[in-house]
Amino acid sequence: MIINHPLLGPRDAAEFVVKGDANLINRPDWQADDAAQQFYEYAYLRDNPAGEHRELWYHEQGDRSWLVVTRNTLTHEVTKVELARDVARAAGRSA
Amino acid sequence: MPDFTLTPTSPLKGFDKQFGDIRLREVTDQAILSLATPLGGETALKAAVGSAWGLEMPAPGRSSRADDGKVHLLGLGADQIFILKPHDHLQPDAPVREALNGAGYATDQSDVWAMLEITGPGLRRALERICPLDLHPDAFPVGAVARTMMEHMGAIILRSGEDAFILLAASSSAGSFLHAVETSLNWTAP
Structure with missing residues:
Protein backbone atom coordinates (compact mmCIF):
# COMPACT_ATOMS: atom_id res chain seq x y z
CA MET A 1 0.00 0.00 0.00
CA ILE A 2 1.30 3.45 -0.93
CA ILE A 3 0.45 6.52 1.13
CA ASN A 4 0.79 9.79 -0.74
CA HIS A 5 2.31 12.01 1.94
CA PRO A 6 1.17 15.64 1.46
CA LEU A 7 4.72 16.98 1.91
CA LEU A 8 7.00 14.12 0.90
CA GLY A 9 5.15 12.36 -1.92
CA PRO A 10 4.33 8.67 -2.28
CA ARG A 11 5.74 6.50 0.51
CA ASP A 12 5.48 2.80 1.26
CA ALA A 13 3.06 1.95 4.08
CA ALA A 14 5.92 0.04 5.77
CA GLU A 15 7.38 3.43 6.78
CA PHE A 16 4.25 4.15 8.85
CA VAL A 17 2.66 2.95 12.04
CA VAL A 18 -1.14 2.98 12.16
CA LYS A 19 -2.70 4.32 15.33
CA GLY A 20 -6.39 3.86 14.57
CA ASP A 21 -9.54 5.96 14.32
CA ALA A 22 -8.78 9.62 13.58
CA ASN A 23 -11.52 10.55 16.01
CA LEU A 24 -8.78 10.42 18.68
CA ILE A 25 -8.03 14.01 17.64
CA ASN A 26 -11.39 15.05 19.10
CA ARG A 27 -10.44 14.74 22.75
CA PRO A 28 -13.40 15.79 24.93
CA ASP A 29 -13.45 18.83 27.17
CA TRP A 30 -12.47 17.61 30.65
CA GLN A 31 -14.48 20.40 32.25
CA ALA A 32 -17.78 19.42 30.64
CA ASP A 33 -20.59 18.33 32.96
CA ASP A 34 -20.71 14.88 31.37
CA ALA A 35 -16.92 14.60 30.94
CA ALA A 36 -16.81 11.08 32.45
CA GLN A 37 -19.34 9.77 29.92
CA GLN A 38 -17.61 11.61 27.05
CA PHE A 39 -14.21 10.17 27.98
CA TYR A 40 -15.70 6.71 28.31
CA GLU A 41 -16.99 6.99 24.75
CA TYR A 42 -13.75 8.60 23.54
CA ALA A 43 -11.58 5.88 25.04
CA TYR A 44 -13.65 2.75 24.39
CA LEU A 45 -16.23 3.20 21.65
CA ARG A 46 -15.16 3.02 18.01
CA ASP A 47 -17.04 2.87 14.75
CA ASN A 48 -15.96 -0.07 12.66
CA PRO A 49 -17.13 0.94 9.19
CA ALA A 50 -17.06 -1.37 6.19
CA GLY A 51 -16.07 1.26 3.68
CA GLU A 52 -14.58 4.72 4.06
CA HIS A 53 -12.65 5.22 7.29
CA ARG A 54 -10.43 7.99 8.63
CA GLU A 55 -7.33 6.81 10.49
CA LEU A 56 -4.29 8.31 12.17
CA TRP A 57 -0.98 7.18 10.69
CA TYR A 58 2.44 8.06 12.10
CA HIS A 59 5.36 8.43 9.68
CA GLU A 60 7.85 6.86 12.05
CA GLN A 61 10.49 5.90 9.45
CA GLY A 62 10.26 9.29 7.79
CA ASP A 63 9.65 12.81 9.02
CA ARG A 64 7.74 11.73 12.17
CA SER A 65 4.60 13.52 11.05
CA TRP A 66 1.07 12.43 11.99
CA LEU A 67 -1.35 12.02 9.11
CA VAL A 68 -5.09 11.55 8.74
CA VAL A 69 -5.55 8.93 6.03
CA THR A 70 -8.98 8.34 4.50
CA ARG A 71 -9.07 4.71 3.45
CA ASN A 72 -11.66 2.26 2.23
CA THR A 73 -11.51 -0.74 4.56
CA LEU A 74 -13.04 -3.00 1.90
CA THR A 75 -10.67 -2.17 -0.95
CA HIS A 76 -7.71 -0.53 0.86
CA GLU A 77 -8.03 2.36 -1.58
CA VAL A 78 -6.56 5.54 -0.07
CA THR A 79 -8.65 8.51 -1.16
CA LYS A 80 -7.24 11.36 0.94
CA VAL A 81 -4.13 12.08 3.01
CA GLU A 82 -3.85 15.16 5.21
CA LEU A 83 -1.45 16.36 7.89
CA ALA A 84 -3.11 15.71 11.26
CA ARG A 85 -1.85 19.16 12.27
CA ASP A 86 -3.96 20.76 9.54
CA VAL A 87 -7.01 18.68 10.44
CA ALA A 88 -6.69 19.65 14.11
CA ARG A 89 -6.22 23.30 13.23
CA ALA A 90 -9.24 23.28 10.93
CA ALA A 91 -11.26 21.90 13.86
CA GLY A 92 -9.98 24.74 16.04
CA ARG A 93 -7.90 22.43 18.24
CA SER A 94 -4.44 23.92 17.71
CA ALA A 95 -2.89 27.31 17.17
CA MET B 1 47.92 9.91 34.43
CA PRO B 2 47.02 6.69 32.63
CA ASP B 3 49.65 5.51 30.25
CA PHE B 4 47.56 5.35 27.11
CA THR B 5 46.06 7.67 24.54
CA LEU B 6 42.73 7.57 22.74
CA THR B 7 42.51 7.81 18.99
CA PRO B 8 39.30 8.79 17.22
CA THR B 9 37.74 6.24 14.91
CA SER B 10 34.76 6.38 12.58
CA PRO B 11 31.80 3.94 12.73
CA LEU B 12 32.96 2.07 9.61
CA LYS B 13 36.70 2.55 10.09
CA GLY B 14 37.10 4.44 6.83
CA PHE B 15 35.57 1.75 4.61
CA ASP B 16 36.47 2.24 0.92
CA LYS B 17 35.87 -0.41 -1.72
CA GLN B 18 35.40 -0.69 -5.45
CA PHE B 19 32.62 -2.85 -6.94
CA GLY B 20 33.33 -2.84 -10.67
CA ASP B 21 32.82 0.79 -11.68
CA ILE B 22 31.03 1.64 -8.47
CA ARG B 23 32.85 2.98 -5.45
CA LEU B 24 31.44 2.75 -1.93
CA ARG B 25 33.25 4.67 0.76
CA GLU B 26 32.68 6.07 4.21
CA VAL B 27 32.72 9.85 4.47
CA THR B 28 34.50 10.87 7.64
CA ASP B 29 35.17 14.59 7.19
CA ASP B 111 28.50 11.00 16.27
CA VAL B 112 25.19 9.16 15.88
CA TRP B 113 25.35 8.88 12.10
CA ALA B 114 27.54 6.95 9.73
CA MET B 115 27.88 8.48 6.28
CA LEU B 116 28.47 6.54 3.07
CA GLU B 117 29.05 7.87 -0.41
CA ILE B 118 28.25 5.68 -3.38
CA THR B 119 29.35 6.75 -6.85
CA GLY B 120 29.51 5.24 -10.30
CA PRO B 121 27.35 4.33 -13.28
CA GLY B 122 24.55 1.83 -12.67
CA LEU B 123 24.53 2.18 -8.89
CA ARG B 124 20.74 2.61 -8.97
CA ARG B 125 20.43 -1.12 -9.67
CA ALA B 126 21.94 -1.79 -6.26
CA LEU B 127 20.03 0.91 -4.38
CA GLU B 128 16.61 0.11 -5.86
CA ARG B 129 16.80 -3.31 -4.23
CA ILE B 130 17.06 -1.95 -0.70
CA CYS B 131 15.46 1.52 -0.90
CA PRO B 132 11.63 1.71 -1.09
CA LEU B 133 11.69 5.08 -2.90
CA ASP B 134 11.60 5.64 -6.64
CA LEU B 135 15.18 6.74 -7.43
CA HIS B 136 14.66 7.42 -11.12
CA PRO B 137 16.07 10.90 -11.94
CA ASP B 138 12.55 12.07 -12.90
CA ALA B 139 11.25 11.24 -9.43
CA PHE B 140 14.43 11.79 -7.39
CA PRO B 141 16.61 14.39 -9.18
CA VAL B 142 20.00 15.71 -8.11
CA GLY B 143 19.57 17.52 -4.79
CA ALA B 144 16.57 15.42 -3.70
CA VAL B 145 16.74 14.05 -0.16
CA ALA B 146 14.51 11.73 1.88
CA ARG B 147 14.37 10.13 5.27
CA THR B 148 13.27 6.54 4.80
CA MET B 149 14.36 3.04 5.69
CA MET B 150 16.47 0.38 4.06
CA GLU B 151 16.53 -3.23 5.26
CA HIS B 152 14.42 -2.14 8.26
CA MET B 153 17.02 0.46 9.29
CA GLY B 154 16.27 4.17 9.31
CA ALA B 155 18.30 6.03 6.71
CA ILE B 156 18.64 9.34 4.94
CA ILE B 157 19.33 9.29 1.21
CA LEU B 158 20.57 12.29 -0.75
CA ARG B 159 21.25 12.42 -4.48
CA SER B 160 24.48 14.41 -4.66
CA GLY B 161 25.03 13.89 -8.41
CA GLU B 162 23.67 12.07 -11.45
CA ASP B 163 25.58 8.96 -10.42
CA ALA B 164 26.28 9.78 -6.78
CA PHE B 165 24.33 9.31 -3.56
CA ILE B 166 25.03 10.04 0.10
CA LEU B 167 23.56 7.56 2.59
CA LEU B 168 23.23 8.26 6.30
CA ALA B 169 22.47 5.52 8.81
CA ALA B 170 22.64 5.16 12.57
CA SER B 171 26.22 4.67 13.75
CA SER B 172 25.03 2.02 16.24
CA SER B 173 23.92 -0.26 13.40
CA ALA B 174 26.34 1.04 10.76
CA GLY B 175 27.90 -2.38 10.24
CA SER B 176 24.53 -3.97 9.40
CA PHE B 177 23.68 -1.10 7.09
CA LEU B 178 27.00 -1.38 5.28
CA HIS B 179 26.46 -5.12 4.95
CA ALA B 180 23.08 -4.49 3.28
CA VAL B 181 24.56 -2.03 0.77
CA GLU B 182 27.59 -4.22 0.12
CA THR B 183 25.46 -7.32 -0.45
CA SER B 184 23.25 -5.47 -2.91
CA LEU B 185 26.33 -4.18 -4.75
CA ASN B 186 27.83 -7.65 -4.91
CA TRP B 187 24.65 -8.96 -6.52
CA THR B 188 24.33 -6.18 -9.07
CA ALA B 189 27.80 -4.82 -9.89
CA PRO B 190 28.84 -5.73 -13.43
Missing part, protein backbone atom coordinates in the same frame (compact mmCIF):
# COMPACT_ATOMS: atom_id res chain seq x y z
CA GLN B 30 31.58 15.87 7.46
CA ALA B 31 29.76 17.21 10.50
CA ILE B 32 26.00 16.58 10.75
CA LEU B 33 23.76 18.99 12.62
CA SER B 34 20.04 19.36 13.08
CA LEU B 35 18.53 22.80 12.80
CA ALA B 36 15.27 23.50 14.63
CA THR B 37 13.09 26.56 14.27
CA PRO B 38 12.18 28.55 17.38
CA LEU B 39 8.40 28.85 17.86
CA GLY B 40 7.15 31.49 15.44
CA GLY B 41 10.69 32.21 14.20
CA GLU B 42 10.39 30.91 10.64
CA THR B 43 10.93 34.30 8.99
CA ALA B 44 13.89 35.22 11.19
CA LEU B 45 15.58 31.85 10.57
CA LYS B 46 15.04 32.13 6.83
CA ALA B 47 16.65 35.58 6.86
CA ALA B 48 19.55 34.39 9.03
CA VAL B 49 20.25 31.40 6.76
CA GLY B 50 20.19 33.74 3.77
CA SER B 51 22.60 36.26 5.25
CA ALA B 52 24.92 33.67 6.83
CA TRP B 53 25.38 31.39 3.82
CA GLY B 54 23.38 32.92 0.95
CA LEU B 55 21.08 29.89 0.94
CA GLU B 56 17.35 29.35 0.66
CA MET B 57 15.63 27.20 3.26
CA PRO B 58 15.06 23.91 1.42
CA ALA B 59 11.52 22.62 0.97
CA PRO B 60 10.82 19.12 2.36
CA GLY B 61 12.52 16.62 0.07
CA ARG B 62 14.96 19.15 -1.36
CA SER B 63 18.43 20.37 -0.39
CA SER B 64 20.36 23.55 -0.99
CA ARG B 65 24.11 23.79 -1.13
CA ALA B 66 26.50 26.73 -0.91
CA ASP B 67 28.63 27.25 -4.04
CA ASP B 68 31.83 26.59 -2.07
CA GLY B 69 30.33 23.32 -0.78
CA LYS B 70 30.91 24.36 2.82
CA VAL B 71 27.27 24.21 3.90
CA HIS B 72 24.62 21.78 2.68
CA LEU B 73 21.06 22.09 4.00
CA LEU B 74 18.76 19.06 3.79
CA GLY B 75 14.99 19.54 4.02
CA LEU B 76 13.75 16.36 5.72
CA GLY B 77 10.23 17.46 6.62
CA ALA B 78 8.17 20.39 7.83
CA ASP B 79 10.52 22.58 9.93
CA GLN B 80 13.16 19.81 9.93
CA ILE B 81 16.55 20.75 8.50
CA PHE B 82 19.82 18.87 8.67
CA ILE B 83 23.12 20.62 7.95
CA LEU B 84 26.15 18.91 6.44
CA LYS B 85 29.41 20.82 6.64
CA PRO B 86 33.12 20.04 6.89
CA HIS B 87 34.00 18.79 10.37
CA ASP B 88 36.60 21.46 11.06
CA HIS B 89 35.69 22.42 14.60
CA LEU B 90 35.79 20.51 17.91
CA GLN B 91 32.18 21.54 18.52
CA PRO B 92 30.58 21.84 15.08
CA ASP B 93 27.46 23.52 16.45
CA ALA B 94 29.40 26.51 17.83
CA PRO B 95 30.22 28.20 14.48
CA VAL B 96 26.69 27.49 13.20
CA ARG B 97 25.11 29.09 16.24
CA GLU B 98 27.40 32.05 15.80
CA ALA B 99 26.54 32.37 12.09
CA LEU B 100 22.80 32.24 12.77
CA ASN B 101 23.01 34.57 15.75
CA GLY B 102 20.30 32.84 17.78
CA ALA B 103 17.74 32.56 14.96
CA GLY B 104 17.87 28.73 14.98
CA TYR B 105 18.70 25.87 17.33
CA ALA B 106 21.65 23.88 15.96
CA THR B 107 22.53 20.56 17.60
CA ASP B 108 25.52 18.41 16.73
CA GLN B 109 24.41 14.96 15.50
CA SER B 110 27.71 13.88 13.91
